[in-house]
Amino acid sequence: MRVHIGCSLDYEFVQPTPLLAILNVHYSRFSDLERADYLVTSPSVPLESYRDAFGNWCTRMLAPAGRFLLSTDGVFRDTGALDPVAPHARQHDxxxxxxxxxxxxxxxxxxxxxxxxxxxxxxxxxxxxxxxxxxxxxxxxxxxxxxxxxxxxxxxxxxxxxxxxxxxxxxxxxxxxxxxxxxxxxxxxxxxxxxxxxxxxxxxxxxxxxxxxxxxxxxxxxxxxxxxxxxxxxxxxxxxxxxxDVPLTQTFGPNKMTGFRVWTREAQGGAPL
Incomplete structure (x- = not known):
């Protein structure tokens, strides 16, 4: 199945504020990518990305004063299978x-x-x-x-x-x-x-x-x-x-979140979304 995923986080900052975000899908699902869930900001600011000690993809930026929007939107292919089970899996010493x-x-x-x-x-x-x-x-x-x-x-x-x-x-x-x-x-x-x-x-x-x-x-x-x-x-x-270890966002200054949306839904066919 094709799964349409994304999020939108809306902030108000009283001053320019450093911000870290972990909002992109983990690299272990990279092969399932159909449309990249690029991180987009409004207004646009320079983004620096890196992997943390756990291998997560993180992005650093300086959010300007005023309204600031972070969003992602992507399409991933999934098998549609349920979470795997292994009732006889053993515990290690x-x-x-x-x-x-x-x-x-x-x-x-x-x-x-x-x-x-x-x-x-x-x-x-x-x-x-x-x-x-x-x-x-x-x-x-x-x-x-x-x-x-x-x-x-x-x-x-x-x-x-x-x-x-x-x-x-x-x-x-x-x-x-x-x-x-x-x-x-x-x-x-x-x-x-x-x-x-x-x-x-x-x-x-x-x-x-x-x-x-x-x-x-x-x-x-x-x-x-x-x-x-x-x-x-x-x-x-x-x-x-x-x-x-895995905050969606980490801000280094006062702010107010004014909007928060997350979507995960099945995408039909192959037409653009």
Whole structure:
């Protein structure tokens, strides 16, 4: 299938302000590109791009005072298949893990493993190691955290999510990642586009989504504790230890966001959009 994706972020700046953006689709989906999701600004400003320590494509710019618009718009080809599953995928002993996965066992800004380790072992020690254990973690998080967009909090940690019992997709993801790391399963945070293609209507307003990847049986696998279901057209933008590593935008000065739109929809045929 062809998937039309993009976003539009509208700001008001009181003074010229440096800004970093991670809004382009991850390089791992480059071969699926039909129309590039170039980052466009209005007014136009010079853009400098680089890859961060996690391989994400980042863009640096100086936003002028006044209204400033960031947008992307692209078309990607997707198989239309649901997220893959591997029920028999095994969990590695820590001493056998590849070196590059070890950072995803450690605590991070939003994944406070030091506070949740004891709780994690009490809840999940008797689960079967591997895929079944990760699924048990996702089942628990999905059942015990209530999605509430109006209670989004940019500073909420995993332990605070567990205590509050509510949050948005990033909170579901942080809690599940933290439990996985406590159980010696490498887990990393992902953000990107998640379509509602094939989902019952009405569909919620467009937004970026968060999910996680866990390392089992020598590869990374997608798990989605917020939806706790396989989905189509999940298109990665960035990966990191947690949301602190992959902000959509990072501004270095006062500003106000005045508009925010995200779209992920199926594109019909081959005609221009």
């Amino acid at each position: 820590v001493q056998d893990l590849p070196f590059e996965t070890l950072v995803y066992l450690l605590g991070s800004r939003y994944c406070d493993t030091d506070l949740l380790s004891e709780d994690a072992w009490k809840r999940f020690e008797t689960t079967e190691p591997g895929w079944a254990r990760v699924q048990a973690i996702c089942d628990f998080v999905n059942a015990n955290v209530r999605f509430d967009y109006m209670k989004a909090d940019a500073t909420r940690t995993a332990s605070q999510t567990l205590l509050a019992g509510h949050g948005v997709c990033r909170d579901f993801t942080h809690l599940a990642i933290t439990f996985c790391r406590c159980m010696n399963i490498p887990a990393r945070y992902c953000t990107g586009y998640l379509s509602d293609i094939g989902e019952p209507e009405p569909h919620p307003p467009g937004d970026f989504a968060a999910w996680m990847e866990v390392f089992l049986d020598n590869q990374w696998w997608v798990f989605d504790p917020r939806n706790n279901a396989r989905r189509k057209a999940r298109i990665l933008v960035a990966r990191g230890r947690d949301a602190a």
